[in-house]
Amino acid sequence: MSSPADPHSQRLLYSVAATMSDGVVMIDARGIIIWVNQALCKTFGYVERELLGENVSLLMPSPDREGHSGYIARYLETGEKRIIERGREVEAQRADGSRIPVHLTVNEVIDGNNSYFSGIVRDLSDRRRADEAEASLRALQFNQAQLERVAVAGEMAAMVAHEIRTPLNALSINVQMAQRLSRRSGESDRERASELLGNLRAEVERINGLLEDYLALVRRPSGTTDQVEVNSVVQEAAYFVAQQMERENIRFTRRLAAGLPALDVDKARLRQVVLNLLINALQALSSTQRGGSVELWTELGDGELRIGVRDDGPGVPPEIIAKMFRPFVTTKAEGTGLGLAICQRIVSGFGGRISVESVPDCGATFLVHLPLARPTDTHRAIEAK
Numbered sequence: 001m002s003s004p005a006d007p008h009s010q011r012l013l014y015s016v017a018a019t020m021s022d023g024v025v026m027i028d029a030r031g032i033i034i035w036v037n038q039a040l041c042k043t044f045g046y047v048e049r050e051l052l053g054e055n056v057s058l059l060m061p062s063p064d065r066e067g068h069s070g071y072i073a074r075y076l077e078t079g080e081k082r083i084i085e086r087g088r089e090v091e092a093q094r095a096d097g098s099r100i101p102v103h104l105t106v107n108e109v110i111d112g113n114n115s116y117f118s119g120i121v122r123d124l125s126d127r128r129r130a131d132e133a134e135a136s137l138r139a140l141q142f143n144q145a146q147l148e149r150v151a152v153a154g155e156m157a158a159m160v161a162h163e164i165r166t167p168l169n170a171l172s173i174n175v176q177m178a179q180r181l182s183r184r185s186g187e188s189d190r191e192r193a194s195e196l197l198g199n200l201r202a203e204v205e206r207i208n209g210l211l212e213d214y215l216a217l218v219r220r221p222s223g224t225t226d227q228v229e230v231n232s233v234v235q236e237a238a239y240f241v242a243q244q245m246e247r248e249n250i251r252f253t254r255r256l257a258a259g260l261p262a263l264d265v266d267k268a269r270l271r272q273v274v275l276n277l278l279i280n281a282l283q284a285l286s287s288t289q290r291g292g293s294v295e296l297w298t299e300l301g302d303g304e305l306r307i308g309v310r311d312d313g314p315g316v317p318p319e320i321i322a323k324m325f326r327p328f329v330t331t332k333a334e335g336t337g338l339g340l341a342i343c344q345r346i347v348s349g350f351g352g353r354i355s356v357e358s359v360p361d362c363g364a365t366f367l368v369h370l371p372l373a374r375p376t377d378t379h380r381a382i383e384a385k
Contacts, residue, residue: 019037020037020039022039022120022121022123023036023037023039023040023041023042023043023044023120023121023123024036024040024118024119024120024121025037025040025051025056025059025121026109026117026119027117027119028114028115028116029072029076029115030055030072031056031057031072032053033052033053033056036052040121043100043102044059044092044093044094045095045096055068056068059092059093060093061091061092061093061099084106084107084108084117085105085108087103087104087105088104089101089102089103089124090102090104092121100123100124100125101123101125101128102121102122102123103122104120104121104122105119106118106119170199174196174197174200175200178193178196178197226265227262227263227264228262228263228264228265228267229262230260230262230263230270230298230307230370231256231257231260231298233267233270233271233274234254234256234274234296234298235254235256236271237271237274237275238252238254238274241278241279241282245282248282248285248286248291250282250285250292250293251291251292251294252294253293253294254295254296254297255296256297256298257297257298257299259300260298260300260305261300261305261372263305263350263370263372265370269349270346270350273307273343273346273347274296276342276343277309277366277368278294278296278309280309280340280366281294281309281310281311281313281364282294284313284363284364285311292311292312292313293311293312294309294310294311295308295309295310296308296309303372304352304370304371304372306367306368306370307367307368307370308365308366308367309365309366310364310365310366311364313364314360314361314363315359315361315362315363315364316356316364317360318360324340324356343368347368347369347370350370351370351371352371353369354366354367354368354369355367355369
């Protein structure tokens with residue numbers, strides 16, 4: 001840098017510094033302010049005459065204020081650059097005594113045997129407020145998510161209690177009848193007792209399935225992920241339903257895009273999502289008893305990878321679509337309505353979403369949207385703790 005003693009360079013330097021949006025202050029070796037620009041005056045709430053001739057420690061809160069002269073003396077004596085040419089974030093003090101966060105960069109200017117120091121001060125107040133606002137918003141969103149989870153858990157607890165009470169009543173009745181029949185010796189009585197015990201087993205399996213679905217919905221994601229070839233997972237899920245489709249005279253077509261990138265997801269849980277959507281399509285067509293078709297595909301576009309499942313069954317009523325990913329919402333005569341809620345939770349954990357389109361009597365289309373690069377999800381990060 002040119003010496004302040006060079007008049008032309010000095011004028012040029014001051015002209016540049018005077019028009020900077022960041023605050024600039026020049027001090028001598030004693031720490032006395034010899035020049036400031038208007039941006040610095042505005043940041044600290046002073047007029048120029050109030051600063052010129054004052055020690056620069058005026059702009060610092062304690063304990064930096066008391067130790068500043070020692071910093072300069074130590075540097076001039078040892079040459080050790082602790083803050084010189086090193087930008088850092090510090091607290092500064094305004095004229096009214098309030099403190100503000102700033103980014104400070106200090107440089108030395110040598111004029112012959114004399115040392116001067118320039119400080120460039122950037123006010124970080126707006127950025128700090130923005131960070132605090134963002135943190136508050138994240139906390140609010142997390143609290144909202146927690147409240148929603150509590151509400152859903154309460155609703156689910158009531159529904160699970162209702163769903164379990166019915167098979168438990170059936171179990172109780174069948175147990176009593178089996179006990180009475182077991183005390184008799186006739187062949188027909190033994191056959192009837194065997195039938196009742198079979199009913200007991202079916203009801204137990206039904207309760208167990210309900211509880212497994214419930215736990216799958218409420219338990220936290222494992223967080224275990226790997227680089228997964230999506231088409232391979234989709235093919236695995238398709239294999240499980242292909243024979244059933246054929247038996248029920250349902251035309252099952254697959255259209256998988258080539259060259260898809262691997263995604264960082266849980267392979268087993270992604271397969272669970274695809275399989276669940278395929279089973280839903282199969283059941284929708286089975287209810288019509290007229291065959292039909294199911295299409296499964298993958299595609300790439302708009303910064304995401306999509307997995308689609310389409311059927312030409314009876315479709316989903318409009319009043320159901322808006323709430324179909326909520327627990328216990330179902331169009332099936334039998335079922336808990338937890339399947340799609342579980343799918344939505346899994347896909348949300350991947351940073352994605354599931355969308356649905358349906359026209360009555362013309363089928364339904366489900367799309368799983370997976371981002372190519374998983375975003376940082378604050379809620380999931382907090383949940384994982």
